[in-house]
Amino acid sequence: MRIPRFYCPELNKNHELLNLPPQAHRHAIQVLRLKEGARINLFDGKGLEVSAELQKVSKRESFASISSQINEKNESPLPVRLIQSVSRSNRMDYTLQKAVELGVTEIVPVITTRCNGQFSGPRADKKRTHWEGVIISACEQSGRNVVPTLADIQDYEEMLARYNQGTRLILEPQAGEGFKNLQLQSEVSLLIGPEGGFSDEEVQQAISSGFQVVKFGPRILRTETAAISAIAVIQTLWGDLG
Helix, strand or coil: CCCCEEECCCCCCCCCEEECCHHHHHHHHHHCCCCCCCEEEEECEECCEEEEEEECCCCCCCEEEEEEECCCCCCCCCCEEEEEECCCHHHHHHHHHHHHHCCCCEEEEEECCCCCCCCCHHHHHHHHHHHHHHHHHHHHHHCCCECCEECCCEEHHHHHHHCCCCCEEEECCCCCCEHHHCCCCCCEEEEECCCCCCCHHHHHHHHHCCCEEEECCCCCCCHHHHHHHHHHHHHHHHCCCC
16 A cells, blocks of 8 residues: 655654644545554655654644655656646646656746736735645655745746746747757756647747747647646656656
């Protein structure tokens, strides 16, 4: 049976008894119904993971006694930044979840012309909090010990100005070149459009900023399919899926 994993940002390998954070406690006790003595793994999101055992379980709180550090390296050697146009909630959640499973190191939500929704104020803060939860859950499920960075929601031009270094790719169906024609990369920023695609102006702006257009076969993909398929190819070519 797979040992459950929980995110504990305040974890320290020198802890002997750790009070589980509220979210980890609820998941372990109220969702998974774990009892005292259950084996669990805890990770801090920065690379530390430990083996532990549940102790002093109650409805309000639970503790874990730490037994040993786990030295498993499962992060991709290829830094991948996903710059994702914000899509509708279920599609955005799916994209974030699978991107984390495939090993991205950073996620940048960006507002493009054909995005729909409210992207400032309390609703934007609520979106970000929700996305952070999706990312953490994906790390717990996939065995990752390092939680990918989630940037603030950004305007398109702001994003182009900020991420102006390294290899930058924009997925565009009309591009003449595919991934197999690219040279070996040591890091990649991948820009994915919204459900309605990029406008012609946005594509030209990206090219002018140093992005290289690439295509993914002859068919038009949904935004979530495009992101996940492209990351899988990138990891296969230059990361740890090959």
